[in-house]
Amino acid sequence: xxxxxxxxxxxxxxxxxxxxxxxxxxxxxxxxxxxxxxxxxxxxxxxxxxxxxxxxxxxxxxxxxxxxxxxxxxxxxxxxxxxxxxxxxxxxxxxxxxxxxxxxxxxxxxxxxxxxxxxxxxxxxxxxxxxxxxxxxxxxxxxxxxxxxxxxxxxxxxxxxxxxxxxxxxxxxxxxxxxxxxxxxxxxxxxxxxxxxxxxxxxxxxxxxxxxxxxxxxxxxxxxxxxxxxxxxxxxxxxxxxxxxxxxxxxxxxxxxxxxxxxxxxxxxxxxxxxxxxxxxxxxxxxxxxxxxxxxxxxxxxxxxxxxxxxxxxxxxxxxxxxxxxxxxxxxxxxxxxxxxxxxxxxxxxxxxxxxxxxxxxxxxxxxxxxxxxxxxxxxxxxxxxxxxxxxxxxxxxxxxxxxxxxxxxxxxxxxxxxxxxxxxxxxxxxxxxxxxxxxxxxxxxxxxxxxxxxxxxxxxxxxxxxxxxxxxxxxxxxxxxxxxxxxxxxxxxxxxxxxxxxxxxxxxxxxxxxxxxxxxxxxxxxxxxxxxxxxxxxxxxxxxxxxxxxxxxxxxxxxxxxxxxx
Numbered sequence: 001x002x003x004x005x006x007x008x009x010x011x012x013x014x015x016x017x018x019x020x021x022x023x024x025x026x027x028x029x030x031x032x033x034x035x036x037x038x039x040x041x042x043x044x045x046x047x048x049x050x051x052x053x054x055x056x057x058x059x060x061x062x063x064x065x066x067x068x069x070x071x072x073x074x075x076x077x078x079x080x081x082x083x084x085x086x087x088x089x090x091x092x093x094x095x096x097x098x099x100x101x102x103x104x105x106x107x108x109x110x111x112x113x114x115x116x117x118x119x120x121x122x123x124x125x126x127x128x129x130x131x132x133x134x135x136x137x138x139x140x141x142x143x144x145x146x147x148x149x150x151x152x153x154x155x156x157x158x159x160x161x162x163x164x165x166x167x168x169x170x171x172x173x174x175x176x177x178x179x180x181x182x183x184x185x186x187x188x189x190x191x192x193x194x195x196x197x198x199x200x201x202x203x204x205x206x207x208x209x210x211x212x213x214x215x216x217x218x219x220x221x222x223x224x225x226x227x228x229x230x231x232x233x234x235x236x237x238x239x240x241x242x243x244x245x246x247x248x249x250x251x252x253x254x255x256x257x258x259x260x261x262x263x264x265x266x267x268x269x270x271x272x273x274x275x276x277x278x279x280x281x282x283x284x285x286x287x288x289x290x291x292x293x294x295x296x297x298x299x300x301x302x303x304x305x306x307x308x309x310x311x312x313x314x315x316x317x318x319x320x321x322x323x324x325x326x327x328x329x330x331x332x333x334x335x336x337x338x339x340x341x342x343x344x345x346x347x348x349x350x351x352x353x354x355x356x357x358x359x360x361x362x363x364x365x366x367x368x369x370x371x372x373x374x375x376x377x378x379x380x381x382x383x384x385x386x387x388x389x390x391x392x393x394x395x396x397x398x399x400x401x402x403x404x405x406x407x408x409x410x411x412x413x414x415x416x417x418x419x420x421x422x423x424x425x426x427x428x429x430x431x432x433x434x435x436x437x438x439x440x441x442x443x444x445x446x447x448x449x450x451x452x453x454x455x456x457x458x459x460x461x462x463x464x465x466x467x468x469x470x471x472x473x474x475x476x477x478x479x480x481x482x483x484x485x486x487x488x489x490x491x492x493x494x495x496x497x498x499x500x501x502x503x504x505x506x507x508x509x510x511x512x513x514x515x516x517x518x519x520x521x522x523x524x525x526x527x528x529x530x531x532x533x534x535x536x537x538x539x540x541x542x543x544x545x546x547x548x549x550x551x552x553x554x555x556x557x558x559x560x561x562x563x564x565x566x567x
């Protein structure tokens with residue numbers, strides 16, 4: 001008997017889309033079609049000849065939709081008999097498909113899975129308005145496809161959650177335990193606690209895989225009475241007679257209700273560790289196999305499906321936490337290296353002591369947008385800058401690095417006062433598309449006069465005011481009205497200000513993370529800080545941070561730069 005393809009039930013929602021296509025485009029046949037290995041299913045179909053209309057399905061030999069799905073793009077033909085790859089399709093003689101216009105339907109992953117199509121039994125020149133309507137209807141139909149898929153996913157998730165309801169409190173405690181971990185050692189500690197507290201295991205051990213070395217290393221292991229320490233030696237990943245290696249390589253857990261069953265399956269470990277039950281759980285994620293957990297109980301026990309589900313969940317949570325911990329450690333290492341590379345080695349200009357410190361926020365990736373810089377200029381002048389790019393994470397550090405490099409180039413190339421350099425910087429910031437928002441304090445220090453006094457010309461782009469602690473002990477706040485921060489209105493004119501620094505005077509510049517407090521305004525913090533600075537005997541950057549910096553976890557980066565004129 002000839003293959004007639006699958007049969008499909010009529011679907012009211014998809015039938016509605018077929019009716020809309022037929023009505024708006026005036027075609028005799030309209031289909032909602034889905035392609036699978038078994039053929040073409042038509043839950044929405046109008047106008048097909050029998051037996052296809054009743055069956056609502058055809059073999060792939062009768063499908064134009066398969067081309068729409070394969071190419072993931074519309075297929076529009078006026079006369080299929082003249083198209084090379086269509087002219088032998090059995091839909092032409094059996095279904096009278098002459099003119100065809102089909103648009104793809106996509107699932108939640110963006111894959112083409114079917115088509116919404118209009119069909120005419122006569123040659124037809126499709127007009128732009130008709131195709132636009134068909135495209136819009138196809139997008140709406142795809143939404144229905146995706147909504148159903150999302151609903152199926154949600155139903156599956158609910159069913160899974162229901163099956164695990166008996167373990168809800170245990171799983172919550174387990175999740176909390178791993179959520180609190182930050183380092184790989186934290187995760188390994190949590191695994192061993194959970195093995196005892198949640199799974200009731202007498203002993204637990206953890207091995208990590210090293211694919212580059214081709215081995216499995218037991219980084220945590222319990223003492224096994226009567227067994228030599230050599231049982232914990234590294235194991236080659238090709239030693240499949242080892243149950244731990246087998247679990248790692250296969251990615252599947254191994255459960256044994258007693259030691260006899262384990263020894264029968266793996267003679268190499270027969271008699272090791274007592275008579276109790278055992279479980280070998282692979283630590284796997286969607287991207288990697290990380291290792292394995294070994295659990296042992298003192299006595300034989302039936303590891304029911306409920307217990308096995310719990311143990312698999314333990315391993316899954318541990319795998320996610322371990323991968324996250326490795327990622328955090330890697331990001332932290334990269335972040336610190338990046339930040340260190342972008343912080344300047346301070347020069348040692350004659351007659352000036354420069355000191356600076358950068359402290360990252362303690363609640364993020366330990367890298368951010370605060371920076372300091374100091375450089376001797378081509379014309380003999382000397383410049384310092386402290387800036388703060390919005391954010392305290394890796395993207396902020398990246399924008400900071402670009403802004404800092406722009407500023408260094410402008411300072412070297414242009415013999416201009418700080419206000420004009422900031423204007424040029426802001427124009428370049430916006431004009432190049434960087435568009436970083438930042439505050440900055442930029443100053444130029446001139447050579448000393450005969451009396452040792454040095455002129456400091458400065459400009460501020462929305463930055464907190466600097467302090468000048470005089471040799472006499474008085475503290476002056478450089479609180480002239482600041483300009484706008486960078487990244488807002490680059491055409492806005494900026495202004496310079498001048499202060500004279502005598503021998504023994506010290507300039508202290510900082511970012512707002514030094515003074516930000518939840519319980520007081522920034523204005524009050526600045527006034528209080530000025531009083532503290534006036535009384536400090538040590539105005540090195542680290543001493544200023546110790547005297548003024550926030551207590552507890554820093555929620556923002558902190559930079560302090562001090563410039564002292566030799567007495």
